[in-house]
Amino acid sequence: MIDRLFNWMDDRLAISRGGRHLLNKIFPDHWSFMLGEIALYSFIVLLLTGIFLTLYFVPSEATTIYHGSYRPLDGAHVSEAFASTVNLSFAVRGGLLVRQMHHWAANIFVGSIVVHMLRVFFTGAFRRPREVNWIIGANLLILAIFNGFLGYSLPDDLVSGTGIRIAFSILESVPFVGSYLAFFLFGGLYPGNGAIIPRFFIIHVLILPLIILGLLGAHLGLLVRHKHTQFKQPGAREDNVVGTPLWPSFMTKTLGFFFLTTGVTALLGALVQINPIWQYGQYYPWKVSYAVQPDWYMGWLDGALRIMPSWEIHLPGHMIPNAFFPGVLLPGVTFTVIMLWPFLEAKLTGEHVREHHLLDRPRDRPVRTATGAAVFAFYFVLFGASATDVLANYLSITLNTVLWTFRIAAIVVPIIVWPIAYRICKELQRTPNAGKRKVHNIVVRDANGGYRTIPAEEYPGYVGAELEPLDVEKIEVLTAAGKVTEPGVYEIPRDYR
Amino acid sequence: MSDEHGSGVPVNLSPGGRPLGQRDPHASPVQRVQVDLSAPQFQVAAKNPKRTERTTLVFFLLALAGFAGFGAAYTQNASNFLLGLSMALGLLMFGFGVASWGMFLMPRGPFEEPRALMQTTPEEKRLFLGDFESRGKVAIERRGFLAKAMGAAAAVLGIVTAFPLIRSLGPLPKKSLYRTKWRKGSYVTDINNRRVKVDDIDVGSMVTVFPQDDVGGAISQTVLLHPQTTDIVTMTGRETWAPQGFIAFSKVCTHAGCPVGLYEQATEQLLCPCHQSLFDIYSGAEPVFGPAPRPLPQLPLYIDSRGYIRAQTGYDEPVGPGFWERGGTT
């Protein structure tokens, strides 16, 4: 029966042709390769929970009077969007769980993309031939952030409504076309004519998910075409991939990780309340809530808006508003530099002539690692700056002190981080086995009755750590210095490492 | 037909592939090859497979319990906590089960596959470009005018479809960013549609007010303050704007448009909760802290004969955050 079914399909779809390659596709075993998987799986969770939510959510700004199971809001004048969100949280069985899972999955989605991207950056996996995939990934991050923002704006509650107002102002701040952009997206002057929620809805559930799906397909397609990168380890070379085949080991493992990701999301959805809009209440343009903090991935932008000095540029008849610098210029420059980085680095190192399939350990690229760490520190400071008011309250210091601390830190911290990270890399380079996996030792007794240890085989055929080949240029330095005179195994003097 | 027009026999551009003549009569038979799995790499990874099997089994049983628990919780309309916890237990245990199966009860490896250079060979490039360019040339050569005409038509298509696609999305800004609904004589009205009279406002209090025809308006919203009972002069030219200590400013923050909602009576300052800009009331809502670049526009008020607070005129500058066309006023 199965034979016949297989035969029928195979003769029509030619599964055997090429399918075998797929079964045998090798996935390197390293925990850091799981980060991208988490991103992928949280996206699937988003799709599944999102479909559920669309069945109950009403994307409309029309006013209605709430009469639902949440007593404190009974009789309140709210929008359809707000009322339906409260309803699907309280009146639909399992609705709150799915809604909280959806929100948590969004946070995990963006978070895992960022961490995955850091992994790719610090190990140099973005280098030739994978520059295009790096750019696709950066765009996926942008879309994920945008869609997260649109998503939490949909319930029309007081906190997110304030965020939409800020978004309008940021759009408006774009030189030349800002007011047109804002008017066209919002359907008119803020707060629009009831167009915001329906438009955000369709962008959030259809347009952006489609683009994300397309890019994700390209991202994974390129990954298959390029095959995986891998860390330097015994047996791993530029011209092979060592690890676990797709069938059956990797497939099973990764299926397990999918369920684990979903399970963690469900656990968060059950235990940790997120975005309780019934506590914030309906959005009204003249109302404002006190602790206005966006979702975490918007934090760096919010922080930048806060610590930006109160400058504007005035030109004859025109102006560049304050919000342009932190709201448009900063993210614009950020993502441009991210996307151009592979090319910048290749220019600086002259390495674009070669394909790279073996990953760097971050310590072996001190300049890149230090630069990445410093830049990351900058955004981390901005992220912290989105909590200026909370910190001032909590630590009982004046807002002024907190603000200036962050303004100074945004400049000083990266400057301090760079040399420290560079130093750490250099130190680690001098400790060849730091961070390497320990190998078991077997104690044996030799013929003379003495004891000695030999490293155990990690797996059959394992021959212990190989000497890592030196770069050719270093060999040249060593030969020139007379340290290396003929072929053989050498202990490399400290200062040449 | 003459040779010039070809003989009607197609040219094969892509030789290769399985010829039709080799077709199996019905379906290609399923043939099995027993792959040799005796190499140590094919042994399971677990040191003690029996124990791992047991652990995995426990995971799956717990998963089953979790999923069943979810079903029970659902039928009982249990709390979010129980629903989520049972579902999470099921999913996590299922995940652990599948993952431990994959990690420990499968070939330990390592395996490898070869990797070819991504870079194509000159030969591949030559053949591809040969097909692409030589045939493309036939299509385009001496027909540049066709390409131009086609391009022109496509460009017009692009432009005319951009209008319904983009232009219909919203009205043009025109003057709407410059104006609020405040006019000469507008009544200062609160959110409950009550026109505000002098006796309604206690000293030291703050009310959000609107012009009577735009109650609840996001752009017209204004704060009415009453810090003292005598006239306030915030700057020259504004001598009559705050009679008997009633003073009004646009509530739309000049930074990013949040409602400037907090009145700090002790310091006579207005605070925007979004990014903590502070505006000093007595100097005409001059920003004294935070990112806000410009003062909040002040609304000139007067008190009519019946004691209603009204606007002398509208705002004399656009309210809220800046925009490109706004011009260089400070």
Ligand code: FES
């Ligand atoms: S919107 Fe008021 S400080 Fe930013």
